[in-house]
Amino acid sequence: MDEILEIKPERIENDFKILETFTDPEAPWTRRAFSLQNKEARKWLADQFRAAGLDVYNDAASNLIGRRGGDGDQVFMMGSHSDTVIEGGRFDGIVGVLGALEIARCLQDSDIELSLPLEIVDFTCEEPTVPISPVGSRIIAGDITQKDLEGVITPFGETIHKAIDDLGGDSSNISKAKRALGQIAGYLELHIEQGAVLEKEELAAGIVTAIAGPCRGTVQFIGQPEHAGATPMPDRKDALVAAAELVIAIEKIVTTTGMSEENVGTVGWMNVSPNMINVVPGQVDMSVEVRSTDLESLVLVRKSLEEEVEKISEKRKIESKLTWDHLEDPVPLPLFMQDVVKSAFTDLSIPIKYLPSRASHDAARIAPITPAGMVFIRCLEGKSHCPEEWTSMDDIVLGIRLLGQSLLRLNENFLKNKKG
Ligand SMILES: [Zn+2]
Structure with missing residues (x-):
């Protein structure tokens, strides 16, 4: 399948430059969940989602969601998180959110309709800011219920109820954010590797097989x-x-x-x-x-x-x-989703490399209710969760192209299965 989305590197670079300004001034690259910077960044992100032609809403878990393609219960989903650990770097999670945004803009530019609505998500509080983290993706999967919120206080001294509500959620009805099995027809996430396997093999990107x-x-x-x-x-x-x-x-x-x-x-x-x-x-x-x-x-x-x-x-x-x-079991990513991502690598003539993830991601949390696939891009010396975290713009752009092509392949796969 040819590559039809026209990813615009200058647009992506500009997004990164703006999003990184929403940081704790005392500690560069810090945007903890429920902080002032998190709230401000969310407002900016919501504006960008709207400009990409998406209908924007917060679900009850205060996940920020941009939706394209009309009504219907079943959707394709892409996303990650824009919150960080303290001095936590500039790419962890962020490449997945800004990548999904760029793809939504490309779909709008070329007027492409998928066979299902597409939702792009900035999940609430992926990093361990509160003991029940990751919050947003676990609530969507039904893994956090109303009772689990009791007594949880954010580092900013608020109850998690207030924190979720302030971000636009509805903390007294979080089960409304839960999605049923099959409601998300496929989930895709782009993320930095947070290890040095790709760099050592001089590869820019890889296909994730399982999450430890x-x-x-x-x-x-x-x-x-x-x-x-x-x-x-x-x-x-x-x-x-x-x-x-x-x-x-x-x-x-x-x-x-x-x-x-x-x-x-x-x-x-x-x-x-x-x-x-x-x-x-x-x-x-x-x-x-x-x-x-x-x-x-x-x-x-x-x-x-x-x-x-x-x-x-x-x-x-x-x-x-x-x-x-x-005790936590590893989460294998379904073979057919690995194949979807692999076909995107083949379409773009990128060498095929499979690798596991030993760090956890929103994809692992959402995997029990939807087939999930992940694209990894290399990061400098495998460093992550530190100020030195670095990924080149060339690798980010390639990762976003692979994410976009994976989405089109997922769409094609869905249509084939529907007919067959
Ligand atoms: Zn992450």
Whole structure:
């Protein structure tokens, strides 16, 4: 299929320049959900959506939505988020929102009608500004209900109810924002990779296969604090040596279990007690986090980790406890959506590269109710959620062309299935 949308790079560049001015003046590239800057940016975005010929509304979750193509329950959807973490960069989420906007403008320029209405979305609060984040995409998927909002306070000291209402939502009726299974015929999101796989392979873009689910827990080793001089080595119950064994074991487990190239594992923090130079450490509390884009591997990794903790504590005759605080399954993106995106790569003569996402996205939240597809573009040295986050305008433009072509391919696919 030929490329028929005429993406205009200067228009996109201008959008980026304006949107980045809505930032906390004390901390560049900061536009946290529910902040003053978030509200102002939303007003500007709504104006741009209108200028692109879209009907603009906020759903009950205060997701900002621009709609094209008339009535009807079923829609195609594209989007991402314009909120950021503190000093969180200029592209994470933003390329997906501004990319969808540019495509809406191109459809208007060329007067192209799709077989279903199109909705482009700036999802509310994707970043972890409140404990129940991502808010907007989870409400659409029915994963956050009225009860979950109770007691949630934003960093700006307001209840989440007030924050959602101030952004144009209806916090006392959030179930109105929920979409039924099948109501969104397909969802597409453009995002920066937030890793360095594409850059290392000198590729500008890739097709996302799955989105990893993080599993987080804490491990406690309780040994015996004793004199570091007077206690002979065979008599010790050193909790830190046990913890050290586990750190090394986790690296080994994730790199040798199941589809190991899909796994990662990290010990991010450790508290040692009593933390003194002349005392054998008596207790260690440590975090464990494992992720995989392959469910079977993730289950095996978790099981091996549990066994390893027991093995170490038996061997060293010390107590241990592993508690999983948060378990999430990986979200595979449907093969036919990967094919839709792949056909766009082929149409534009871009080399095909499949890769998983180990960071989470709105696409993962919305995937339970709609087939979701994602295009990744490379970012400099894989850096993200930091002021150094950078993606070239050339890569952004290419990503938006791929997003637009994917939408046309999705539309074609939908028509074919309807007829066939
Ligand atoms: Zn993001």
